[in-house]
Amino acid sequence: MLEDALVKIFGERIAVTGAGRTDAGVHATGQVISFRIPRDFPSERLAIALNASLADDVAVRDVTEVEEAFSARRSALERTYVYAIVNRGEPSPLAARYAWHVRRALDLDAMGAAAAALIGEHDFRSFCALPENGRTVRRLSEFALDRRGELVRLQVSADGFLHHMVRAMVGTLVECGQARRDPATLPAVLAAGDRRAAGITAPARGLYLAGVRYEEYHSLREPWIFRTT
């Protein structure tokens, strides 16, 4: 869709590179896209022109000129995903597409203990939905949880993520938060190197690509379900 908008503006097809995965149903508040334009075009005017062409479900927040070698994907130092859970008895119709409804009360201490076991450099093959040919070692720098009324917020940052890795980690943490899994077993889950050792895959609708960090730029933006203004 961004490609289509670029065709309208520049009259030719332009390849774009995205920083992080957003599967169907996943949201993004901090996605970064890089592309090379065939002729000069003022950055501010380009944002306006793109938003005029784009459908309602995607918007350009900022356009910035970067150096030749920059790639939204390869230049990224760290990605941050946020996951939203509505934790109450009845579902929330207004949040149905923007959070996972978990009925049973979650024990955030147990979830936090499980999250702590995932921080650092590990082989995350047990949290990878697809067979990976390449390297499955990633470095998790942060896995934070907190409760905001009926909403539970999870935030995880790493140098990169495997396929469905955040959703598999969230599903596993929720099992710990419902006493269906012991947080002390997480090192063994990692060591198994087998997707069946970890928990369920949390649904896409609660997941947000919230930010991407580069040498000189950080796109981090709080999903509005959690925003206080």
Place this chain on the structure above:
Amino acid sequence: MLEDALVKIFGERIAVTGAGRTDAGVHATGQVISFRIPRDFPSERLAIALNASLADDVAVRDVTEVEEAFSARRSALERTYVYAIVNRGEPSPLAARYAWHVRRALDLDAMGAAAAALIGEHDFRSFCALPENGRTVRRLSEFALDRRGELVRLQVSADGFLHHMVRAMVGTLVECGQARRDPATLPAVLAAGDRRAAGITAPARGLYLAGVRYEEYHSLREPWIFRTT
């Protein structure tokens, strides 16, 4: 849909009465529904049973037993609607179904002056989309506005509202906020008694039935786009 869920539980069709209008695309966080059940059923269990049958786009928050004479519609003393506007250059994909996107910066002082002229008891025929056979006089007790970052929040309470009345008032206020209409003309708009004297009808997607006040109960609940927890 609530009727269908009641049929599943009680095995017969039960008439329900809603407190306030929610046209297509309009949301509700404080709707109140009354109905008479054919046999005893514990209130807490009824809420759970209804939510188990209802589709994702509606949820029951509370069930309370009331006296025979109570009607969600006729016993209501006051309704409160909240309206959400995203006021920034680019649209908000995540809020597309939950707020009106108004690009040009809104002057809240001008909008507040217009709102003040509507408070009190007036004939609101100029803000009514359909020919009304009955009484078109309503008493507005409150019309509050504030800005929360990129969000503008309007809250209006009255003993009752005519068809599309809130949306016509919001559209008129936005015209004042963009200097396309002088707030000082609002008394003349009321006096005209003609829908064409007022402004545009704001879209349904920004509107929330936020609460209904009764003698001994108030269902007021902040739409989550504005919630701080």
